[in-house]
Amino acid sequence: MLKSIRSHCGLAILLSYYLIFIGVPAISLFYFSLTDITVSNLTNPTFLGLTNYIKMVSEERFVYNLLFTFELVAYVVPITFLMGLVFALFLNSGKLFLKPIASLLLVLPWVTPIVAWAMSVRYLFAPGGPYSILLEKVLGFPLRIFSDPVGSKIFLMINLVWISAPQATLFTISALSSVPRSVIEAARLDGAYGISLFRHIILPLIKEKLLIVLILIITFTIMAAEAILAFTGGGPGFVTETLAVRMYTEGRMFHNFGYASSIGVFLLIIAFILGLMLLLLAKER
Amino acid sequence: MIPRKIVQALVTVLFFIFLAFWIYPLLNLTLLSFSTKTYTVEFTLRNYISLLSSPRYLNYLKNSFIVALGSAAIQIPVCLPAGYELARHKSKVIAFANRFFPFSLAIPWTVILVSVLIYYLRIGLYDTLIGLIFHHSAFSAPFVAWIYSTFIRSLPKDIEEAAQLDGCGKARLIFQITLPLIAPGLIGAFVWVFINVWNTFIVAAFLIESEENIVFAQALYNALTYIMSGGMLNFAYAATVIFITPPMILFIIFRKWIEQILIY
Numbered sequence: 111m112l113k114s115i116r117s118h119c120g121l122a123i124l125l126s127y128y129l130i131f132i133g134v135p136a137i138s139l140f141y142f143s144l145t146d147i148t149v150s151n152l153t154n155p156t157f158l159g160l161t162n163y164i165k166m167v168s169e170e171r172f173v174y175n176l177l178f179t180f181e182l183v184a185y186v187v188p189i190t191f192l193m194g195l196v197f198a199l200f201l202n203s204g205k206l207f208l209k210p211i212a213s214l215l216l217v218l219p220w221v222t223p224i225v226a227w228a229m230s231v232r233y234l235f236a237p238g239g240p241y242s243i244l245l246e247k248v249l250g251f252p253l254r255i256f257s258d259p260v261g262s263k264i265f266l267m268i269n270l271v272w273i274s275a276p277q278a279t280l281f282t283i284s285a286l287s288s289v290p291r292s293v294i295e296a297a298r299l300d301g302a303y304g305i306s307l308f309r310h311i312i313l314p315l316i317k318e319k320l321l322i323v324l325i326l327i328i329t330f331t332i333m334a335a336e337a338i339l340a341f342t343g344g345g346p347g348f349v350t351e352t353l354a355v356r357m358y359t360e361g362r363m364f365h366n367f368g369y370a371s372s373i374g375v376f377l378l379i380i381a382f383i384l385g386l387m388l389l390l391l392a393k394e395r
Numbered sequence: 396m397i398p399r400k401i402v403q404a405l406v407t408v409l410f411f412i413f414l415a416f417w418i419y420p421l422l423n424l425t426l427l428s429f430s431t432k433t434y435t436v437e438f439t440l441r442n443y444i445s446l447l448s449s450p451r452y453l454n455y456l457k458n459s460f461i462v463a464l465g466s467a468a469i470q471i472p473v474c475l476p477a478g479y480e481l482a483r484h485k486s487k488v489i490a491f492a493n494r495f496f497p498f499s500l501a502i503p504w505t506v507i508l509v510s511v512l513i514y515y516l517r518i519g520l521y522d523t524l525i526g527l528i529f530h531h532s533a534f535s536a537p538f539v540a541w542i543y544s545t546f547i548r549s550l551p552k553d554i555e556e557a558a559q560l561d562g563c564g565k566a567r568l569i570f571q572i573t574l575p576l577i578a579p580g581l582i583g584a585f586v587w588v589f590i591n592v593w594n595t596f597i598v599a600a601f602l603i604e605s606e607e608n609i610v611f612a613q614a615l616y617n618a619l620t621y622i623m624s625g626g627m628l629n630f631a632y633a634a635t636v637i638f639i640t641p642p643m644i645l646f647i648i649f650r651k652w653i654e655q656i657l658i659y
Contacts, residue, residue, distance in 0.1 A: 114486065117480060117484040117486070118480065118484075118486070118488060118489075119476065119480075120475070120476025120477040120478075120479060120480045121476075121477045121480050121481070121488065121489065121492060123473060123476060123477065124473055124474060124476075124477035124536055124537065124540055125477075127473050127532075127533055127536060128533050128536055128537060130533070131511075131529050131530055131533035131534075132504060132507070132530075132533050132534060134514070135507045135510035135511045135513075135514050136504070136507045136510065138510055138513075138514070139506075139507050139509070139510040142509070142510055142513060147513060149516070152513065152516055152517055153517065193413070196406060196409075197406075197410055197413075200403070200406045200407070200410060212410065212411075212414075214650075215414045215417075215418070217646075217650075217653075217654060217657060218417075218646075219417060220590075220657065221590060221594075221642050221643055221646045222421065222594075222639060222642075223593070223594035223596075223612055223615075223638065223639065223642070224594065224596075225594075225596055225612055225615040225616050225619060225635070225638075226421070226424075226615070226635045226638060226639050227420070227421070228619060229424065229615065229619060229631065229632070229635050230420035230421050230423060230424035230632075230635070231420045232619070233420075233423075233424070233427075233628065233632075234420055234423070240423075272413075272416065272417060275413070276417075280657055325501075326501055329501055329503060330503075332503070333503035333505055333506065335505055335597055336505070336595065336596065336597040339597070339600075339616070340596075340616060340619060343620060354503075354505065354506070357506070357509065358508075358597070358600070358601075361508070361509040361512065361601075362509075362512075362600065362601055367509055367512070367513055370509045371509050371510060374506045374507060374509055374510065377503070377506045378506050378507070381502060381503050381506060385498070385501065385502060388498055388501060389494070389495065389498070392494060392497075392498060
């Protein structure tokens with residue numbers, strides 16, 4: 111008994127640290143979502159029951175946020191996933207002459223802060239910037255990306271793919287690396303190449319791991335508040351505002367902590383479902 | 396059937412187009428940061444000189460360093476014992492932790508930032524750098540513990556047993572045998588946390604308000620919102636270049652060890 115307590119001491123330290131700074135706020139989010147808490151009544155908020163949630167589902171803007179979140183997932187996730195898969199297969203396919211450079215460039219986006227990336231891209235598309243001049247020549251009319259709803263949606267989606275595809279590639283590479291080389295070599299000897307090699311040999315072996323990658327990309331896309339804030343700020347109006355961004359504007363800008371918490375709970379439930387799927391899929395590694 | 400060579404060439408081209416789209420804006424930004432006109436390239440260090448002599452920006456830089464270094468350093472005492480147990484002991488709890496910890500980063504804790512904000516307002520950690528450090532380090536602690544455990548597991552147990560047979564005490568065992576052997580893991584995780592914390596602004600955007608405690612990423616984000624309507628673009632570009640430099644340098648130096656962590 112004593113020994114088993116002693117051999118869990120470190121874990122206990124870690125978990126209590128995690129609980130204090132992450133767990134307690136996460137749990138009390140549920141309580142805050144039932145109150146009208148704001149800066150002026152921090153210690154004694156009024157209990158409102160489900161009012162925030164009723165307001166949430168009956169609000170037009172929230173429904174739009176939800177739909178746009180789905181739209182984002184529907185467009186960004188498949189493209190990111192496929193790009194990650196193609197690049198990973200490409201980088202994994204033996205001898206390539208630019209491979210070291212390619213793999214270095216793949217990790218660099220992770221090192222580059224989103225703000226810096228947004229700073230540089232937004233300039234290119236700003237009125238008078240090189241890309242918007244080019245677009246004007248191609249389209250024949252000036253397109254103001256940041257005030258045009260469709261333009262800013264497409265702009266946001268392209269950028270999200272750009273920043274998440276390298277990460278998807280890394281995940282997929284680690285999934286692919288679990289396939290033993292000998293299996294692939296044996297299949298090659300039997301005449302399996304290219305797409306048939308992938309479909310009949312590699313895919314069945316890493317199906318579960320690819321599903322994990324897919325769930326990770328979905329989670330990152332739904333929760334991508336930082337990237338969206340940096341690229342479009344949710345605008346124009348609230349055209350590119352997802353739920354995560356809405357939570358930020360509601361909570362941080364307008365100090366509607368109670369309402370922001372109820373959006374947070376909504377997102378947390380989505381995250382919980384996705385995470386449960388992950389846990390079921392993940393074998394002990 | 397399309398010949399294999401052509402497919403490969405196509406994918407290569409696609410890949411490098413993708414990378415070009417990623418690299419071109421940053422290259423452009425770097426070039427323009429040496430200029431004083433919005434769209435024309437010239438070469439002057441004026442932006443950088445005025446930036447590095449402005450106490451405001453130096454303060455942002457200092458805050459960012461404090462938060463990133465603090466979050467990375469706190470991981471070692473908090474996570475190392477746990478990492479050791481994950482690698483060396485066996486129980487149901489530890490088996491569960493081994494299964495869950497690698498995915499702890501996938502939990503989108505940005506969702507609870509409102510709640511953290513309320514807590515920090517109540518207990519007085521709001522608008523302090525230490526509060527930021529606590530949140531960042533707690534967020535990545537399980538993952539870092541798991542990284543440590545993979546490195547510890549790769550050490551043969553025999554080394555520790557041999558040292559103990561030769562009369563090596565527990566403390567000495569840890570500090571003279573185990574720690575030096577897992578140094579790549581420790582440093583890799585340190586740099587990994589540092590870069591992550593350095594680059595993130597959303598946590599600071601929630602938890603920091605006053606000008607003197609703003610971190611660099613947050614300052615750039617604030618600049619981003621008003622700068623596009625004109626103004627000191629080139630100055631902001633120079634600030635961005637300075638902002639990118641520390642993570643880039645760290646990454647280039649410790650590349651091998653970080654890639655081991657990224658491709659886990």
